[in-house]
Amino acid sequence: MTEATIYGLAGLAVFGLGLMGVLGAADRLRRLVALNLCAGGAAMVLVASSWRPPPAAPDPVPHALVITGIVVMVSATAVALALIRRLYSLETDTDA
Amino acid sequence: MPGLALLAAIGTPLGLALLLALPAARGLVWRALPFAPLPALALALFGTVPFTVSNDWLILGSVLGLDATARLFLIPAALVWTAAAAAARVWMAGDRRATGFGLCFLFAMTGNLGLFLADDAPTFYVFFALMSFSSYGLVLHARSEEALGAARLYITFVLAGELALFAGLGLAVGETGSLMLADIADTALSVPTVALLLAGFGVKLGVMPLHFWLPPAHGAAPVPASAVLSGAMIKAGLFGIVATVPLGEAAYADLGVVVTAVGMVTIFAALLMGARETAPKTVLGFSSVSQMGIVALGIGAALMAPGAWGAVLPVLVFLAAHHALAKAGLFLGTGVFAVQHRPAARIAVTVALVLPALILAGMPLLSGALGKEALKTALGAGPAVWLPWMTLALMLSGVATTLLMARFLVQLWRKRPAAPAGVESDALVIPFVLLALAAAALPAIWPTVAGSAAQPIAEAAPGTPWPLVAGALIATAAAVASHTSRVGWSAVLSTLTAPAERAAARVGDALARRRRALARKARALPPALDGWIAAHRLGQTGIAALLVTVLVIGGAQHVAPTDPIAPPAAEQNGP
Amino acid sequence: MPEFAPDPMTLAILLPLFGAIAAFLAPRAAPLIGLGAVGAMAAAIAAVGHAVAQAGTVTVPLGGWGAPLGIELRADGLALAMLGLTALIALAVGLGALSAFAGEAPADGQPMPRQRAFFWPLCLLLLTGMNGVYLSADLFNLYVMLEVISLAAVGLAVLGGTVAALRAGLAYMYASLLGALMVLLGVGFVYLQTGRLDFAGLAGAQGSPALSAAFALMLVGLALKAALFPLHFWLPEAHANATAPASALLSALVVKAGLYILLRLAEAGPFPGEAILTLLGVLGTGAVLWGGVQALRAERLKLLVAWSTVAQIGLIFVALARAGTEGLSDSWRAAALLILAHAVAKAGMFLAAGRIKDVIGHDRISELDRSAVRPALAQLAFALAAISLIGLPPSLGFIGKWSLMEGAMGAGNWHWIAVTMAGTLLSVAYFSRALTGFLRFDRVRAPLDEHRGWALADAPPVVLAGLAVGLGLAAGPILAVLDLGRPFGVTP
Amino acid sequence: MIDMPLLPLIILLTSLGAAPVLLALPERSARLRTGLNLAVAAVKVALVIWLAWKAAHGVVYDLRLSVLPGLDLHLQADPLALMFVALSAVLWLVTTIYSVGYLERGPHRARFFGFFSLCVAATVGIAMAGNLFTFLVFYELLTLATYPLVIHRGTAAALRAGRIYLIYTLAGGLALLLGTLALWGLAGTTDFVPGGVMAEVAAERPGAAQALFVLLIAALGVKAALVPVHGWLPIAMVAPAPVSALLHAVAVVKAGAFGIVRVVYEVFGIDLAQGLGVTGPLIAVAAVTIIYGSLRAMAQDDIKARLAYSTVSQVSYITLGVALASPVAAIGALAHLIHQGVMKITMFMAAGNLAEGLGVKKVSQMDGVGRAMPGTMAAFTLAALAMIGLPPFAGFISKWYLAQGGIAAGQDWVIALLLGSSLLNAAYFLPLLHRAWFRDATPEAANAPARRKISLWLAAPPMITAGFVLVIGVLANAPFSPLEWTRFIVTREFNGGL
């Protein structure tokens, strides 16, 4: 049972939880958070795959990938949030 | 006891007629009516022939008796009378002039049956006149405009006929010097005499141009009367000729030519005239005229070639019997039809009527066809010049009769004959069916009845269906043509295709209904499904489901024992 | 200064990017910049075509590192065909967009120039992503490209700014993100198994649980992006509520990215297995039927067209799965032909539907025949595109269906032919709803105002639809292009 | 003369290329449209004559464009193709003239003439198709090009007719697609080869070959209006008169019949078809169609409906002749392909004139129209007499050959069938002539407001085609007559097959 296994499985579990959240959540915000959980889980798996037993240095490539992934995810989150805000404005406008 | 039997035969109807005068006895008389001809029938069936009974006291010294030929006339006549009487009992049940009708009916019966039993000219003449004149009452019975006209015409012709007959018989008796019919028939009478006799009987027989009375009278008379008029009484004309004209004894070439020609004309002219008639019974009357044309052919041949008479006579007798049964059956059937009120029953009666109609039209193996074939054979002994024409005429007469029968059946529907109210149809059906069956069975029972006289019939060819088929085709074509001329081509074709189209439309409708129902369901399904999926957000669930499915399918590859590539997961997971 | 000689593949990706930057910086000149960038991109693609025609498969090791350390760009016939398709559609849609956004203000009072200002940067970024996808030979790079496409596509989908468009756009965003994340996790599994990210590494790999899991994740993720039934739930609303040029791009190009990546994965990797192919065929069948049925009851023209996309995508999956005896090495051609046919025809159709909606003022199918104004050319374009989508000869759609049915028949798969036929009948039924509306005149009250002269906006849909029909005659050359560099390692 | 290998393509492109131009012409530029129409039609006739001349002198035209590996779009100009091309080119010219007059001031003329042109292009393509695949392509094009023509009036009835037409023909087209695909899969080629390409397949899998035959004939039978898939034809007569004329004479119905000829002779080969036992049922279907069509025709009051059912009946002569598998019958069948076209186009144009000039659309309104429009009715009469099969008109020639062919094939009952059909023809055409010539017009008809003088554009075409009816009947044995040409074709088909 190495670190990679532990965190890898944890990453998968987080991904699974996120998936469930995305599928089931009714709340737009919550679905977005769930998607972020998915992203976190996927990133965790990637980072875990880069781990090497201590004397060896970890593989830097997945790290780079994950950094890219994090930035991409935050961009997507920002867009989704902008949509949510705009929708909310329009919906409350029409309600009013 | 031939005397007693004779008395019974003639006396029963006569007595009943007289009883009718007593109001108290009328019920009894009507109930007994169907049994009135039975003594005569029994006499004809069971009596030994020939026999004679002389009653010098009567008329000019009446001699009554029965010979083989007369017997064969009497049997069908008595049968027809029985059936007609049975029908009349029902038919007249509610008629306020029933008594008069019954009187005339019984007198006519007496005359008709009696004349077959007469052996001497005066007696014969008396019975003949009794029959003819009392029939006037039958024709007149309805008192309608039509009946009055028909009766007037009838009586005119009867008078003329009686006159001619009287003259003829008188001359014949004079030339022969004997009152006995048998003697008259054995003597080579002079041409005028024969001509007068032929004319006189010809009126009764209804050959052209002496037929004018016949169809209207048949049309106007009540159904039972029509039946006997056509079935029994016109046979009296034939019997008269057979009994008085010296056929087989001497050649009357000129008369023969005339009679043959008249016969031929009669066959087809009757068709042409009958086809224009609308009343079904009148059409049947013309059919009788047409049929008597056939008889005239036989007589004409025998007039020209006396040698042929021996062969022709039995055939003519058979034809007379055949026509009597079939035609009377048709008339009674008309009555049956007239009293039906439900279409289904009418269709059934129509179908039943097709049997006698077919018999008459010459359906092979049935009496009409056999009679004609036999006549064809018999005519072989006749004048050779005329033979092909006669054969042709016989063949075409089948066509003609078919056409008339078709016309009759059609008109039956178009112009339903009048019937008294409240007539019980069951009581009418039995006589009709009996007659129709008798007509059908005639070829089978004829040898038993007629013995050696049935020889030509038994040996006759079965006949050919072609005249019948041709007639049917022409009738169809004519019907189509007439219908078309009335409603136009397109309507006819629409009618023809209508049943198929209606059926198709019905199937189409049913299918369309089902399709619509299905379509409604089908249209409702997607929105329902859609709503359900949206409500539960199953699209989202589908993502996970598909993921699991693909994972499982992919995983199955690796857990399959045949796959050596994938080692079990646990081994790889070692420390 | 060393001589400046970038390779055309890089240019095909970066030129639209520069265009996007320029269009973003100078909104007023955006249309001009946009068309210029698309034109330049087309030239670069032509150069790629030249290279591919010369060498078959061309690769560029970006940064000079080469796989597996660096990222490689690779072009073969299939990629070239997709590049050409993208250039063609971009050009046509760009021309269509010129007037589509130049018109009067829409109903909700939003100023249109704003839409135009944002259309071009987004469109060009989308093209960057599309070209990147076609040319990429690296799994993680594909993920990044997918995200570029996703964000640009969502931006395009909500360009109209209506509540419906925003809602649909958000649903699209979520589906798209989830799909991308699945792909990402799939990439992780691949790396776990092979330690590499390039296609070549995948090509050498044996089947293993990790690779199966990777494929499952990527398949579902891409199917979600390609809107394969039953993961199509986001598509109809998103495509129907976007503005017409955006719909054209989304329907013609964006969904094809997922399909294309699937094709590439299948080409490189030890998957998919027979069972998966059957599953894809079944799902494709479901799409054909369900999409057809929904299109039959769609009330608006653009929604009908969007549902038809669902059905057509299903058909492409059927082709992918079942159009050959040899599996994908046989059936990819039919799928590629159908992808091309659908892209060209659907772009034309959406542009035409947009024109019709602009001219008539609405796109309710039941009331199309009440309008006294009939945009004849747009309707003609719609009809022509429908011919190709139905698959009537001699259209490209027909050639695609023919290949599909020929392949299925060769493999004795008559039931897939039946599916195709059913799809064809359904498409006849739903498109004829629209055509009937175009051609009926007896419900018009006002005097008919049929011909209002030609507009530039009519040209793109007519040209695209005409091409969709006419390109069937050029199926030979198209197949020759597809076979350049022997994708799937088979000679034609 | 110079050699032009692309001649068939050019002939195809004359109308195919004209179509978009005509579609794009503004509604009001009527003169330009008329000029272009007539010029193209005339050029096409000239080109076809040239083509026929060259082909008769042994020049072989064979154009191929590869679409999929092994699958070509293939244009050729064999005698059979030439015959049909010539028919469509000539009748197109005539119908174009007629349409110009008919649609004067009508709506959507640009659309009409564009699709009209496309329709003829499709017919030419069908004629010159060198394989079933090419045939299929143009067959579907024909369906699509005729649809806007059928619904030209844009009314609910027209759209309903159009929908039914589309359902029938597209279903037929799908069946043909399936059949082509199956042929391609079974025989490995879809080429039309005299004598057929199915011999090997039939030897190995007779069941499959039979099924394929049934499938193909059913697919083509839809357009050829064989009972029971004829339902669209009478309904489609809501189309304008020139469309009906074209539909019935050359385009749609004939395309189906022509396809049947190709399939029987050049896909299966007549001997093989007989050997498979599939010609018998085909004969039966044709016979039923002939009688059924005539019977239904009789019941129609609408003139065009009567003519439509008459087409159902008459076109099946072609199928009958083909299926009888005797060269003589084949001559009759192919000759009838031309003759029926010329006769029926005359009648439809004449019927259109009656509707235009007198407002007469029903048989029952035809009393005395002969006096009102003698020229038109003379043309109609001539065509009707020819249709009945009276010598010396065109219809007699084909019926004569069909009857002879029936005898040669040992199917004597064909004579009875032809006699019966002729009787029925007489029964539904003669009353019409009787009304037109021998009855007086009803007073209200004589003063009807719909009465107007028709232009020469309308009056001339039916008379011209009526002249054809007379000429090709009288000069049947002359060189280059349709009959001679069909003899030439049949020699080729039957020699090739043996």
Add this chain to the structure above:
Amino acid sequence: MTVLLAFDLLLAASIVGLAAATLLMRDAFAMIVAFIVFGMLMALGWARLVAPDVALAEVAIGAGLSGALLLRTLAHLRGGSLSAQGGASVSAPANGATQGVNALLAGLATCALGLAYLGAPQNVPGLEAHVADAMPESGVTHPVTAVLLNFRAYDTLMEVVVLLAAVIVVWQVERGLAETPAPALGTVYQGFARVALPVAVIAGGYLLWIGAEAPGGAFQAGAVLGAVAVLGLLSRHVRPAPAHRPLARGAFVVGTAVFALVALGVAGAGRVAFEYPPAQAKTLILLIEAMVTISIAATLAALFHGRAPVAVSREETDR
């Protein structure tokens, strides 16, 4: 070893638990807070996995900025206050059965993936050897930076493109309609901000510089600078105005443009795109990093602000 193992297990369990908690939180605010904590724990986990760059990025961007964005949106949905109830619930929640099925399916998928993960070969040699081989030519000494800006520079370029796309879409979506402003910080925080801002700027510059050799780099630096901008926005030190729009546009694209231009510009003379001449590699990378940092900072700030700068309404100025 065992202590560490126990710590790892505990940490992993906490991560999973927090993920679950995030989803289970009723209140949106609590959910977001849980998510931020989850991000922090993830970063801790990555630190345990010897991935300090990733951990930094996660703290700064994944947890930090995402959390800030979420909170800002929540504030918007709740009319400016984070504590109020209500907000973003839109469609009816899926019913219990569907949720159950979802959970079951997601659980099954997770289990299958877990099995596959366990079944994957351990310690497959990745690309570290290739990276080590190529490091001398990369122009930098920190492998992650080398991968990001040299070996896989194309990916990174596209990542910046994603950011650009995001900001374009956000500007496109927000139409500049009147809306609730971002929550302002209290005065205490204002003071804190005054001190923190210069420090943060210096820290960002340092991170950028150090990225070549040690954990850190453009993204982290950009994130820190972006955070500065966010603070500036919050404390109203920075008030975006229409006049800033061209400047902002320039800042957004400058990283992408320079990156792409450099990538293209080096092509030629036998080199392909992104192939920096070894001599100038470090310079070019630093240039790119600097520009990208500017872009990232500006973009992140703009994403947080959430709309194109508009004229500040009178009401807002008064406050």
